[in-house]
Amino acid sequence: MTVLKYLQAYPANLQDQVRQMIASNRLGDYLAQRYSERHQVQSDKALYAYTQAIRQEYLRNAPNLDKVLFDNRLDLTHRALGLHTAVSRVQGGKLKAKKEIRIASLFKEAAPQFLRMIVVHELAHFKEAEHNKAFYQLCEYMQPGYHQLEFDLRVYLTWRELPAQD
Template structure:
């Protein structure tokens, strides 16, 4: 078990001192993993890109019916290493004769292949929100919260999950 000084806690550095100290206490007492398992005991079973696309389309159709259609949603092994992100949202335009077509693609870090249900939903919701709101502003986070009412807690707990993964 690494010492607290050896652990990168930059993921939670912008939270209050009280929150930061609470996380440090969980780590020092070897309770972080138990905290996460108690809150998120169930892992999802979406293991391939076809299932992930279906899952994302279901969420999109429920909350963003009028937004652009999704063409591809996939897990990507390189996202967290290359782009320092958890997911990417891209739109590619190309001409087909006189018509211009746009293809919307979401790529999700492979970290999410094996994680609690709630964390996968949080990142898919985040990427879907980018279909309507490009910037991480108040409107964006309001949309995320509309699609997942517990969005901010899930985002925080996912940061803890990443810290736990680093410690293993």
């Protein structure tokens, strides 16, 4: 039986459906049918503008972002698709806090829905630190259908690691 490391938290019947699609070599077709487009956000500057627009629309009172970038050092072995950080430094007699979001570089080639889902997820952490009910409600507010996108993103990551994809 194929171990689906990105889907372990999901019910067995959903995992079995994904395994059946893998066995019949239909997983790639499923993803291509649902997510055929690729987004145009290819630079850190464009990603910053994209993220700021979402923040401005949904989280006007959230702190300003100092940096948003694609990070090729983020990898799936650390289970990090994106990171949000608040770096505090003392400058002179003042405490300065810098807010950053880093998105894994593999999302440069992903569907626009997946990029938005990751950005929404990281932005939501500025309001809700933990993955709790309020956090997921905020994600759903900013991105209707968030839970389905998260599942499909995990299916996409599973597909990327299939031997035929290397």
